[in-house]
Amino acid sequence: MLRFSKKADYALIAMKHLALRGDQAASAREIAEQYGIPVELMAKVLQRLARRDLLVSHQGTRGGYKLSRSPRLMSVADVIQAIDGPVTVTACSTQDDQCEQYATCNVRDPLWRIKERILTALGTCTIAELASDAPEPVHPPGTQSATWHPSA
């Protein structure tokens, strides 16, 4: 049905929150309570983002999470993939998950191309854009914004 996972949703919420907060760290509990998200789950999501180097964490009292770099340099594609793994529109998009019809399938390539399109759509939307709820600033032709990796 082509949905984001709830965790990805939470991740984006947190990322936006942290982007708006600037350099001040925020704890998992704080974010969770602010948006009505189960604390443990939010923590796990943040951990995942930290391990993928989208966030930096600081343990101990008064610890918390901060963005690892400017929100202009992170796309929602980065966040999604950090949480849910690589975007795979079809089962055959990844090597390890082989589908029964692989041999006879006639839509593999076109569908793979569609996946690419979706990925660029996700890749050209930065966290900064998310934070300042701006509908993408004119989008100069030929310019790829932020960290979108065509080889990913």
Added chain:
Amino acid sequence: MLRFSKKADYALIAMKHLALRGDQAASAREIAEQYGIPVELMAKVLQRLARRDLLVSHQGTRGGYKLSRSPRLMSVADVIQAIDGPVTVTACSTQDDQCEQYATCNVRDPLWRIKERILTALGTCTIAELASDAPEPVHPPGTQSATWHPSA
């Protein structure tokens, strides 16, 4: 994880098959066996497509399914939505499935915008394009191909 459902996959395979076959009808069994898809399941998928007027069916011996219109006038978005219902990237995309964080969520609008982008990506890829495995013909700017409904 942003995946198509298996049924949607099957539907696209069938649509392409029927597009290539032109005006000659094909039975569910025939398609199913050719691609190694469970017959009953394929049948159900085709029925769904028929009810959504993407296919026309003919009962009885030597019956089967044909495309209801030119493959140039059908997009993969049409097929996906016929099978899996409206594309909802987030739980809040539809009225009936209200999410817990709706009140406090800070990424509703940006995410809705992303959904739109994905939808156009899906809408601008026709079944004809799928059939002739062509990587979209230059894509003249400002032109929307086929049946893409911005209000859907």
Added chain:
DNA sequence: TCGAATTCCGACCGGTATTGTCTTATTTTA
């Protein structure tokens, strides 16, 4: 130095959606 706050990690469970199977009825043609 001690204790509280916090990140970190993995394992587990229950509900829900998806996939696939089965059965039966109906329609059409040979």
Added chain:
DNA sequence: TAAAATAAGACAATACCGGTCGGAATTCGA
């Protein structure tokens, strides 16, 4: 009339996902 096909719905198996729990390590402040 018999065979082939659509049509429709019930049902089981299973995969996935959201959420929970428990425990360990780390840092800071009193």
